[in-house]
Amino acid sequence: MIEFDKVQKIYPDGTEAIREFSLKVEEGEIVTLIGPSGCGKTTAMKMVNRLIEPTAGDIYINERKVNSYNIHELRWNIGYVLQEIALFPHMTIGENISVVPEMKKWKRKKIRTRIDELLEMVGLDPSTYQKRLPRELSGGQQQRIGVVRALAADPDIILMDEPFSALDPISREQLQSDIKTLQKEIKKTILFVTHDMDEAMALGDRVCLMKDGEVVQFDTPQQLILNPKTDFVKDFIGERKSPWQTAVDVICDPTPGHVLTASAYETGDFDHRSTYILTDASNMYQGLIQQGDLKQDNVVTLENDLPLYKAASMIYEHESQQLFPVIKQGRLIGVISNKIILEYLRSKTTMENGVVQ
Numbered sequence: 001m002i003e004f005d006k007v008q009k010i011y012p013d014g015t016e017a018i019r020e021f022s023l024k025v026e027e028g029e030i031v032t033l034i035g036p037s038g039c040g041k042t043t044a045m046k047m048v049n050r051l052i053e054p055t056a057g058d059i060y061i062n063e064r065k066v067n068s069y070n071i072h073e074l075r076w077n078i079g080y081v082l083q084e085i086a087l088f089p090h091m092t093i094g095e096n097i098s099v100v101p102e103m104k105k106w107k108r109k110k111i112r113t114r115i116d117e118l119l120e121m122v123g124l125d126p127s128t129y130q131k132r133l134p135r136e137l138s139g140g141q142q143q144r145i146g147v148v149r150a151l152a153a154d155p156d157i158i159l160m161d162e163p164f165s166a167l168d169p170i171s172r173e174q175l176q177s178d179i180k181t182l183q184k185e186i187k188k189t190i191l192f193v194t195h196d197m198d199e200a201m202a203l204g205d206r207v208c209l210m211k212d213g214e215v216v217q218f219d220t221p222q223q224l225i226l227n228p229k230t231d232f233v234k235d236f237i238g239e240r241k242s243p244w245q246t247a248v249d250v251i252c253d254p255t256p257g258h259v260l261t262a263s264a265y266e267t268g269d270f271d272h273r274s275t276y277i278l279t280d281a282s283n284m285y286q287g288l289i290q291q292g293d294l295k296q297d298n299v300v301t302l303e304n305d306l307p308l309y310k311a312a313s314m315i316y317e318h319e320s321q322q323l324f325p326v327i328k329q330g331r332l333i334g335v336i337s338n339k340i341i342l343e344y345l346r347s348k349t350t351m352e353n354g355v356v357q
Contacts, residue, residue: 001027001189002048002157007057009043009213017043019213021057027156030183030190032204034197035236040213041193045159048191049078061157076104079150079158079188083165085142087134093119093145094130100153118148121185122178140171144178151186160192164199176202180305197237198245201225202305209233221305222250243348248311249304251344252326252334259332260289277325277332285325285332302336304328312341 002025009018018040025031033041046052047059050066059066066074087096094115101111116126122144134142143163150158164172176199183190194200200207201221208218217229225246228234260276270276272292279286287296300318302311304326315324315338324336 001025001029001062002191003060003063004044004047005058005060007044007047007054007059009040009047009052010055017213018047018054021213021215023208023215023218025189025191027189028187029205030179030192030203031206031208032192032194032200033208033210034194034200035210035216037195039210041208041210042161043213044210045161045191045193048157048159049075049080076100076153077155077157079153079155081146081150081158081160081163083162085134085146087142087145087149089134092131092133093137094126096134096145097149097152099149104153106153114152114154118151121182122148138171139167140175143167143171143175147175147179147182151188156189158188158190160190162193162195165195172199179203198242201245201247202307209236221247225250243345244307244309244312246308246344247305248302248308248326248336249328249333251308251340252336253340254334258323258335262286265289265294275322277323277335279332283332284330285327288321288323288325290322299325301325301327304333308341308344311336315341 002023004021004023007018007021008016010016021040021044023031023044033044035041043052047054048061048066050071053067061069061074087093088099094112097115097118098111101114106114115130119126119129124141124144129137129141134145137145146163147160150160164175167175179190180203192200192203194203201224204221206218206220207224209216209224211232217224217233219227224233224237228237258274258276260270260278262278262280264270265276265278270289276289277285278289278294285301287294288299289295300314300321302314302324311324315321315336322337325332326334326336
């Protein structure tokens with residue numbers, strides 16, 4: 001979908017902001033760019049919509065060089081969300097959202113329908129918010145409108161440049177959750193720049209960790225934590241990552257002995273005193289088996305990107321359930337239990353002079 005091929009950016013003063021940068025973002029994927037200040041992450045992102053032109057190398061969208069697109073066509077098909085939301089202050093929320101669709105000469109009825117659809121998508125009642133001015137909204141609500149405006153003309157690609165960094169922690173966490181929920185519905189290709197490692201790990205299907213204009217490691221959040229390729233990666237993640245923020249698919253047992261296939265369940269070929277996770281032949285989650293009985297209702301399952309602190313709260317509230325399936329798009333990828341959590345936390349805890357660090 002988006003590909004950087006040996007891209008380089010050197011400014012007139014000789015500063016090499018990007019060097020030998022190669023990266024491929026798949027369709028429908030969220031890739032987060034993270035790294036120290038000045039590492040080149042925002043420069044890399046701005047080259048996608050040609051706000052910055054590369055000195056060397058090529059950038060492709062759908063296997064076509066970006067510099068072969070008409071500049072207006074290119075930018076109309078790429079949504080852009082900034083930290084500075086830059087809503088037009090004297091235009092209503094509805095008018096702000098409709099700017100690009102109007103440029104693309106959408107019919108008025110289609111634009112009105114799109115405004116209502118998008119406002120409802122982010123939990124803002126169109127009848128309440130469409131006629132309001134930006135100053136009448138909270139910071140979090142304004143940022144939602146920034147996201148909605150980027151989606152208005154239904155672009156294939158969304159670029160997000162530290163969009164939540166100016167918000168308070170509660171609003172920021174809520175918007176991160178909103179983006180993940182929204183992405184399941186809209187399935188856009190998103191390039192997301194952030195300076196916050198927890199945000200990068202929470203949102204990214206894959207994370208690109210950069211240093212001095214280069215890719216140091218481009219991997220899933222789980223692999224960055226479990227298999228850092230360099231000391232820089234290990235230190236960068238370690239300094240910023242609380243164990244409680246770790247996603248459950250990093251912690252879970254990926255090859256548990258508690259999985260039972262549907263065929264084995266039907267033949268009764270299992271220990272009826274044990275607890276099992278039932279799957280079909282494609283490893284799709286089917287239910288929980290306790291004392292030989294299949295339970296499908298009131299079983300707590302954990303989404304793979306759920307942070308540990310949230311999972312632990314859910315597990316605490318359901319003490320009678322011994323095993324908790326970890327699911328990604330309906331597929332079983334592992335199990336979590338109280339014992340697994342305790343062992344993980346113990347592995348992340350050090351002792352110095354008898355004091356937990």
